[in-house]
Structures are given as C-alpha cells and as structure tokens.
C-alpha cells in the first residue's frame with residue numbers, strides 16, 4: 001500500500017507504520033469490531049484466543065487498541081489485511097472512507113486474493129431488509145390468496161402529476177426514480193414527499209413498486225434502509241401504548257438479528273439520509289387528535305404514542321433528512337410547509353390502459369374484444385382509468401368468459417355499483433362447484449349466485465359495516481366469527497390477512513382487499529338489514545353532510561389543527577362514507593330491484609328506495625339553495641363544493657331521472673364553477689346525466705381537474721347548452737377538440753373556450769380555428785401551453801382574421817415562431833374586435849416582432865399585447881417604437897424577458913414621449929444592468945420591476 005503524506009515522496013510506506021501513525025484516528029472512529037474480528041479469524045491472522053482477549057476488553061476503544069496491537073504483532077500482512085477489510089466493507093466503515101482516500105489507499109494484488117466476508121450487523125440488516133422487502137413486494141394481490149400475480153407481470157405506469165406549493169401543475173414525472181430525487185422539490189425545508197390520489201388510483205401499488213425496485217437495487221438511491229408502514233397500523237395501538245422509535249422501526253418493520261452493540265440504530269440516527277420511509281394511507285388513521293396534547297417527541301430514545309412518533313417523523317423532528325413518502329386520498333390537505341414535493345396520481349392514460357390490457361390478457365383475441373368494448377364506451381374507459389376499477393372490470397371479463405363463455409359486460413352503461421356487484425359475484429361463485437369445463441356454461445344466473453351466497457355475503461357485509469362505523473379497516477378473528485363467518489368463507493376473496501402484525505405465524509387479523517370494497521359491502525349491509533328502522537340507511541348521508549372544516553393533518557405544532565377539541569374523530573376523512581352512500585344509491589336503484597328483490601323482503605326494499613329518493617331530492621334542493629351565489633360578468637355564478645360532486649355521483653348511481661330533473665332545475669345560476677374539484681372523467685357521465693335535463697344555457701368552468709378525452713366524450717350531449725366551456729389543465733388531446741368542434745359548431749352558443757395546459761397539437765388547433773370561424777358569439781379563446789406550431793398558428797390566425805366577435809386570445813406557451821407571428825400580423829391588421837392578445841413564450845424573434853409591430857400600426861382596437869419571453873432583440877426596437885409613435889390606442893405592451901439592451905429600450909422610451917394612450921410597457925428581465933436602468937427613471941410608464 002502507498003502512503004501519500006506529502007513529506008514522503010511517493011514511497012511505499014508499510015501498513016504497519018500506517019496503523020501506528022493513525023492509531024488515534026482508528027481508535028476513535030472504528031466501529032463494527034465484530035466484522036474485523038470475524039475476518040481476521042477466518043483468514044488465520046488471529047486465533048480464537050486472540051478474539052476472546054479482544055472481546056473480554058471492557059470498552060470499545062480498548063478493543064480497537066487491542067486489535068491494533070495484535071495485528072501489528074502479527075506483521076505487515078495482517079496489518080494490510082486489516083486495512084483491506086475497512087476498504088472492502090465500506091458501508092460498515094463509512095467513517096473511515098475519507099481516511100482511506102486521504103492516504104490514497106489502493107489494495108495490493110496479494111491482499112486482493114484474500115476473502116472478506118461482510119459480517120457487519122448493518123450490512124446484514126440491510127440484506128435482510130432487502131430480502132424481506134422483495135418477498136413482500138413481489139406480488140399484487142388478486143382474487144383471494146391463491147391467485148396472486150407477480151408485480152412485474154401487471155404493474156403499469158400511471159400518470160404522476162407534479163404540483164408546487166400553490167397547487168399549480170408542474171408537469172409529469174417520467175419515472176419512479178424522480179419521486180425520491182431532488183426533481184420538483186418546491187420546498188427544501190419540507191420533509192414529506194406527498195402522494196395523493198383517489199380511491200384505487202394506485203397509491204399503494206406505487207409504493208409497492210418503489211419497494212420492489214429498492215429491494216432489487218434497481219432504484220436510483222443511496223438509501224440502505226427502507227421501512228414501510230401502513231398508516232392503518234397506527235390505529236391498532238391503544239391510546240396508552242408507548243413505544244420508542246427503535247421499537248417502531250425494529251419491531252413493527254424489520255427486526256435486526258445480530259446487533260449486540262446497537263450499531264444499526266446508532267447508524268440510522270447518524271445517517272438519516274440513508275433511510276427511506278413509506279407511510280401508506282394517511283387518510284386511514286382514525287385516532288383522536290387529543291392524543292396530540294401529549295408533549296412533542298423529539299428524543300429518539302424516548303417513548304411515545306406511536307401516532308405521535310409518526311407525526312414527529314413526518315415533521316422532521318425525528319430523523320430529519322430521511323426520505324418520507326406519505327400517501328393519502330385526495331382531499332386530505334396538509335400544510336405546504338411540511339411538504340417537500342407533491343404528486344397527484346392520475347391513473348392510467350389511454351396509452352397506459354393499452355399496456356395494461358396487453359399485460360392482463362395474454363390472448364390476442366381477448367385483447368381485441370376488450371378494446372372494442374372499451375372503445376364503445378367512454379364511460380367505461382373513464383372508470384378504467386382508475387386502476388382498481390380497471391382491474392375489477394378486466395377480472396370480470398375473465399370470469400364471464402370462464403363461466404358463461406361470453407366476453408361481454410352485461411350492459412353498455414356500467415356503474416360503479418355494477419362493477420362491485422360483479423366482483424362480489426365472482427367471489428360468491430366460488431361457493432358453487434366449478435362449472436363443467438367441457439361445456440363451459442354456468443348453470444347459475446347472477447341472482448342465483450347471490451341468493452346461494454346470501455349467508456356469507458350478509459356476514460361479510462355486516463363485518464364491513466361494523467368496521468366503517470368504528471372507523472376501522474382491520475378486523476380480528478373474533479369479529480369475523482361473531483359476524484357468522486366460517487373458516488371456509490374467509491378464503492372467498494373479500495378479506496385478506498394483514499401480514500405486518502403477524503407475530504405468531506398465523507395471521508390474527510384481516511382486512512378487506514380494498515377499502516372501497518368495504519364501503520360497498522357496508523352499503524349492502526344497510527340494504528339487507530331488516531331489523532333496524534328503514535331510515536338507518538341514511539345515517540352516513542347525515543354524517544357526510546355535516547359541515548366540516550377542511551381536513552388537516554394533526555401535525556401538532558407545525559401543522560394547523562382546524563378542528564375543535566373533543567369532537568370524535570375530528571379529522572377522520574369521510575370518503576369511504578361517501579362511497580358507502582354512493583353504493584347504497586346504486587344497490588337501491590331501479591336497475592337492481594330485480595336482484596335485490598331476491599335478497600330481502602320486497603316491501604322493505606320498496607320502503608328503502610322511496611326513502612332514499614325522497615331524501616336525495618330534498619337534500620339536493622337544499623344543498624343547491626345553500627350554495628354561495630354571486631354575480632359576475634356572465635350573470636349569476638356559483639362555485640360548487642366537492643360535496644356537490646358526490647351528490648351528482650349518487651344521483652347518477654340511482655339512475656333516477658326524477659332526481660336528475662330536480663337537480664337540473666335547482667341549478668339557478670347561469671354559470672357553474674367546478675374548478676379544482678377533482679372531477680375525473682367518470683364524473684362527466686354523472687354531470688351529463690343531470691345537465692341533459694337543464695333547459696337554459698349554462699357556463700361550465702371545469703379547469704384544473706382530471707377530465708381527459710373520455711370525460712369530454714361523455715359530456716358531448718351537454719355542449720349544446722354551454723356558453724362557457726372551460727376545460728383548461730385537464731389532459732385533453734386533439735380527440736377532445738374533435739368532439740368540441742362538432743358540438744359547438746352545431747349549436748353556436750359558445751362565448752368562452754378555455755383550453756390552456758392540455759395536449760393540443762396543430763390538428764386540434766385547426767379544429768379550434770373552425771370553432772372560431774363558425775361560432776359568431778365566441779369572444780374568448782385560451783389555448784396557451786399546448787403543442788401548437790406555426791402550422792396550427794396559421795389556422796388560428798386565419799380564423800381570427802375572419803371573426804368579428806373575437807375579443808381575447810391567449811396563445812402563450814406554444815411554438816408558432818416567426819412564421820406564425822407573420823400570420824398573426826396579417827390577422828391583426830385592421831381587426832375589428834380583438835382587444836387582448838398573448839403571443840408570449842412562442843419563440844418569436846425580431847423578424848416576427850417587426851411584422852407584428854408594422855401590422856399593428858393599422859389596428860386601433862388591440863389594447864393589451866403580450867410578447868413576454870420571446871427572442872426579440874434591439875433589431876425589433878425601432879419597429880416597436882414606430883408602433884408606439886403611431887398611437888394606435890394600445891394601452892399595455894408586455895416585453896418581459898426578451899433580449900433588449902439599453903439601446904433598444906432608448907428607442908422605446910423616446911417613442912413613449914409621443915404617445916399618450918400607452919399606460920405601460922413592461923421590460924423587466926431584459927439585458928440591462930441596474931445602472932443602465934437608471935437612465936429611464938423619469939419615464940414611469942417604462943417598468944423594470
């Protein structure tokens with residue numbers, strides 16, 4: 001080995017003297033003594049007796065001293081091997097790696113021949129973690145335990161949309177590695193990587209994929225520990241339970257088998273950045289906030305209630321710097337200051353759905369059959385963009401095929417209730433003897449399957465309801481038996497064992513395979529229950545309609561708590577209750593009277609249906625009446641709340657035209673704002689179901705949702721009434737614009753069309769141009785941040801030129817460049833109505849700028865012109881100056897972030913002296929120094945800030 005210490009000139013220094021020279025450092029920094037001893041012993045440098053002597057030494061530092069003494073006694077070879085162990089097992093000797101660098105250590109060829117076995121507790125623990133993680137994450141649960149599918153055979157990417165602290169979309173992740181990295185961090189002080197999404201959108205599977213990649217060392221991260229927790233586990237502890245962070249990690253995640261000196265935990269405390277935590281399902285914690293009255297935990301050694309430990313971890317009071325991914329259902333808000341980055345899962349895109357079909361169905365014939373049926377039903381496609389629903393639908397296809405030899409879903413319009421009924425039918429059909437394989441025909445109809453399975457179904461339903469009422473998603477063996485379920489019933493598929501807390505080997509607790517299934521079964525229990533008063537079916541409606549403050553994480557000090565003390569389950573999210581209500585509506589719908597009539601007494605069924613109908617009609621009326629209306633430019637407007645969406649979903653699920661009519665009539669405003677309401681494509685069918693009964697025209701703002709092309713297709717029949725169509729930030733592609741062009745041009749009532757931040761290309765731009773040309777009332781078109789080039793720019797400019805109504809056009813963030821700018825210049829010459837135009841972020845250079853400026857001299861209507869962040873230079877300045885001098889009536893000119901220098905700006909400033917109409921030119925972010933800007937201080941209309 002080579003010692004490079006400056007004073008010694010590239011000379012070979014013996015390892016023995018290195019050990020002498022650096023003795024002090026080694027004594028203070030060397031940990032994991034056992035691994036050194038094991039290897040020295042295995043290679044014969046030490047004998048058993050030596051090892052015993054070391055072990056008998058009292059303190060760690062003395063042990064190191066003893067080892068150094070021994071190896072130095074044994075000679076140069078032993079000393080070299082000693083250093084080689086440190087070099088080889090770098091994880092365990094992380095503190096000594098800089099030292100190895102400092103001495104420029106390179107192992108000699110001789111020592112390389114010797115074997116080093118990593119017996120370091122930390123490394124062994126990491127291996128165990130990876131091994132267990134791999135075992136636990138390799139399969140996706142399927143129907144019952146027997147039919148598990150390998151994760152890699154079914155996992156399909158989903159859309160992961162990024163958001164900043166102001167909840168503005170920042171685009172999409174391309175791969176999972178980006179989740180943990182620095183990409184899209186909007187708050188470096190925040191500790192939580194917050195992943196939210198609707199029920200069944202794939203939050204747990206995303207974490208599972210992350211775990212699986214890490215276990216195979218395929219995740220780009222240097223984290224060596226990974227602890228996964230499900231938040232529902234924290235509900236299992238008693239209020240009085242106190243545990244330490246060590247117990248939380250070791251006893252409830254993965255236990256270290258060999259760690260006599262507690263090195264692993266020490267290491268975790270010292271290097272929290274080496275740790276990844278995933279906490280799945282924050283919405284499932286049902287604890288009372290009062291717990292948080294206990295003092296905050298900050299000591300890693302102290303004991304505390306597990307929930308409090310969780311909060312301390314999440315806030316960074318414990319293990320600050322560790323990576324923490326927290327998932328929750330949409331709607332659970334936590335304060336931005338603890339969030340590091342935020343991701344919203346959007347489910348399968350059409351391309352993902354195609355991949356998923358291919359993974360799910362091996363036979364080409366089946367793939368085609370499924371695709372054809374999906375293509376025929378945008379509603380079904382919308383449902384299938386949620387992976388859970390997609391999985392059930394596809395499983396049902398399979399089941400139908402196996403049982404009835406058919407490959408068709410029963411109805412063209414499938415509701416969520418239908419989907420969960422299908423799933424239950426599949427489970428219950430297991431009770432029957434397998435269908436004769438040759439004939440492949442099932443002798444049982446759906447109602448026969450349900451009637452035959454009524455006993456276990458009712459028992460599962462009761463169990464589910466009890467859980468929902470208690471706010472618990474886990475049930476014990478006793479509860480299962482108490483509901484009348486037998487050992488044979490459990491494997492039917494509704495339940496699965498909870499593995500994490502399986503201490504004795506046999507799982508003592510179970511959970512429903514999915515919370516949404518539990519909600520469905522709870523609704524079933526409400527319908528089937530003939531003991532309680534009929535009105536008890538409405539109990540969750542009452543609970544959901546109770547006014548709540550927005551839910552907030554109970555982060556004691558660092559996160560707001562908007563709830564009153566003492567209220568039971570103050571922050572308990574009620575989405576599963578909403579789902580229960582929704583399924584109740586479905587089960588009591590007219591469509592399912594036939595089936596339900598077999599399962600409970602017809603009089604009782606009739607009473608429940610009538611009760612539900614009358615409740616819904618009354619409550620929708622009072623809900624609409626109570627909404628805050630205000631007057632805007634477009635007349636009476638209303639901004640509806642997410643609860644309204646749930647109401648729409650319920651109404652659709654009932655299939656009742658009467659209630660839909662009542663609702664349509666109750667919307668007295670001419671403009672509904674449904675922005676940021678988490679509307680997904682499937683909701684559009686519900687909306688359309690109601691809107692088709694509306695007589696008057698309506699403006700609809702659905703910006704910032706997740707509607708996608710499927711949603712637009714479902715809204716098709718409603719566009720005839722729409723004066724305002726706002727679908728900005730909604731994942732729309734050109735096929736949506738096709739639908740819009742067809743409908744809007746047919747009815748010609750549209751005044752505002754909002755489409756910014758979608759995926760529209762030149763093909764869509766041509767269709768928007770058609771809408772502009774053919775709709776004489778259209779005033780506002782926002783089509784910024786799409787993928788339009790000069791080709792699409794030309795279509796749009798031509799259409800604008802012909803329109804006499806168009807007033808405001810937003811075209812920012814495309815790439816129409818100079819060619820497009822020239823077309824717009826043509827359109828602007830003498831345009832009679834266009835008052836506000838944005839061509840910002842469009843790659844326009846001075847050439848395009850010149851054309852625009854010249855054309856605008858012949859325009860006296862345009863007031864506000866945006867050319868922000870283009871490539872205009874001083875070359876364009878004289879032309880803009882001419883325009884300014886022409887005094888056309890332009891009042892605001894935005895030239896932020898172009899490439900003007902002081903010379904160019906001088907032209908503009910001089911021109912301004914000839915103009916009285918221009919209120920301001922904003923030239924912030926051009927190429928002027930602060931010193932240069934001072935020259936223009938006297939011209940207040942030239943703004944640099």
Ligand SMILES: Nc1ncnc2c1ncn2[C@@H]1O[C@H](COP(=O)(O)OP(=O)(O)OP(=O)(O)O)[C@@H](O)[C@H]1O
Pocket residue numbers: 140141154155156157158197198199200201202203204205206281328329387388389391514515516
């Ligand atoms: N990326 C994916 N690829 C393939 N299948 C998926 C994917 N994501 C989800 N699924 C399917 O959907 C089911 C439900 O997903 P998951 O449990 O992850 O949803 P979730 O968002 O955690 O729902 P919840 O909020 O209700 O707990 C999975 O069991 C799986 O069958």
